[in-house]
Amino acid sequence: MSAVAWTATGSLAAWLWLLLGQGFFWRTDVRLPPRREPDVWPSVGVVVPARDEAAVLARSLPSLLAQDYPGRAEVFLVDDGSTDGTGELARALAERHGGLPLTVGSPGEPPAGWTGKLWAVRHGIGLARARDPEYLLLTDADITHEPDSLRRLVAAAGSGGYDLVSQMARLRVESLWERLVVPAFVYFFAQLYPFRWIGRKGSRTAAAAGGCVLLRTDAAERARIPDAIRQAVIDDVALARAVKGAGGHIWLGLADGVDSVRPYPRLADLWRMVSRSAYAQLRHNVPLLVGTVAGLAVVYLVPPVALFAGLVTGDHAVAVAGGLAWAVMTATYLPMLRYYRQPLALALLLPGTAFLYLLMTVDSAVQHYRGRGAAWKGRTYTRPDPTAPEPSPEQP
Incomplete structure (x- = not known):
């Protein structure tokens, strides 16, 4: 098998694991649990x-x-x-x-x-x-x-x-x-x-x-x-x-x-919303950033690329692995689109959306190292300082 075929197969294996082994994350039926009203309501x-x-x-x-x-x-x-x-x-x-x-x-x-x-x-x-x-x-x-x-x-x-x-x-x-x-x-x-x-x-x-x-x-x-x-x-x-x-x-x-x-309403608004905290999610860790970018590429970008590359080159193994991985990815996204009452055809665009998130994550790291940190409404936050003093008891 070629390196491309191995990569496509690895992506398919990752999607099969995500489908069955990641807490059924793709299902949208986790709503407020069963409840009974109390006799006395708490304040x-x-x-x-x-x-x-x-x-x-x-x-x-x-x-x-x-x-x-x-x-x-x-x-x-x-x-x-x-x-x-x-x-x-x-x-x-x-x-x-x-x-x-x-x-x-x-x-x-x-x-x-x-x-x-x-x-x-x-x-x-x-x-x-x-x-x-x-x-x-x-x-x-x-x-x-x-x-x-x-x-x-x-x-x-x-x-x-x-x-x-x-x-x-x-x-x-x-x-x-x-x-x-x-x-x-x-x-x-x-x-x-x-x-x-x-x-x-x-x-x-x-x-x-x-x-x-x-x-x-x-x-x-x-x-x-x-x-x-x-x-x-x-x-x-x-x-x-x-x-x-x-x-x-x-x-x-x-x-x-x-x-x-x-x-x-604009991509710029959503970009700021995601990028302001994406690198903080990765604990400002460069190896973790590299691993995340590589993981996003293998899991979300490889399937469509492998499918089309396999069809163009006649490599059926690559095309089948990429197509199956893309199909599983698409299927897992459908419940969320239903929850948001959106056209189900948008599920086919998930690789492109994932690429946007990859770029937002990289931009978040770039802004951090430019000294801009996580910015929100006129305030900028850098890496947490473990030596920051504890608040005094008198403060409200």
Whole structure:
């Protein structure tokens, strides 16, 4: 066999393993687990970090204020140095819509060693804990919730004995580039962190989706959230690891009734969204970057190349191996496209989308070594500093 045939066969073997041995990551049936409503509903503090979110807040905040929750619940929105009137808009929306009580706070600029979002989350948790809630719902300012969202989350956590219940919000898919890139983003995430493994006790796999995380307050205290992860750029995964590492039982699945309204209409918008944290995901490790690029090429790019090369050269072994690998790849992507209600023919374009993600990952590393790090809304974060001081107890 030629080197090309061996490579194509290796790609096919990788896809057969991914199909059967990676926690059935491609299935989209991991939704909120069976639940029963409690006799007495626990209290909940809803924490919303927000930095320059006026463009989306009018759609997201009213959905939180309108939660049909039988117990006591309050919303704490933390205005993280916004310049677009986010805090003022939040107060105006609360006056106009009513519903759950709203408190708007502002923590000031984050000190060294903290990301802005986690500093805002820390302030919001401090405000919420003054009310002594049993649960904290951490949700982003671009996330809308159906009226029974909080009720379903709390019931699922209580019924399953979970310390953390997280839902991967359904991202917006309207523009051409969103259709091409967004479903693949969730597909790749599930491939890295199979949802079935996350919810299994004893499994080392841990992840959450930062847009919707329900967390027991005592579990947050045991895991020292957010202080223990104060430098994390990929804060949702770091949060889940901390909670699970402290003995917590966690769960992550796809959402019904929890949606992101943040638009990413251009490729440049999606590129920034992915590249700002891709190299941080690889722990700023060059060998890991090289291995990831090579792996993406073998798994996603080799199948179509092998198929067409085999057909052109008459090498049937190469064509068959490449074609079968591409067929398995396509089949595993179909459930995610159905979940996002997209044309199934887009599954054939997954190799091209994977190539875009490969370029975004490389660009993330390039930006890091140019000193730009992970940039988001005017802030840039470099490699975490293990010598950064612990926060003092007096800080809010």
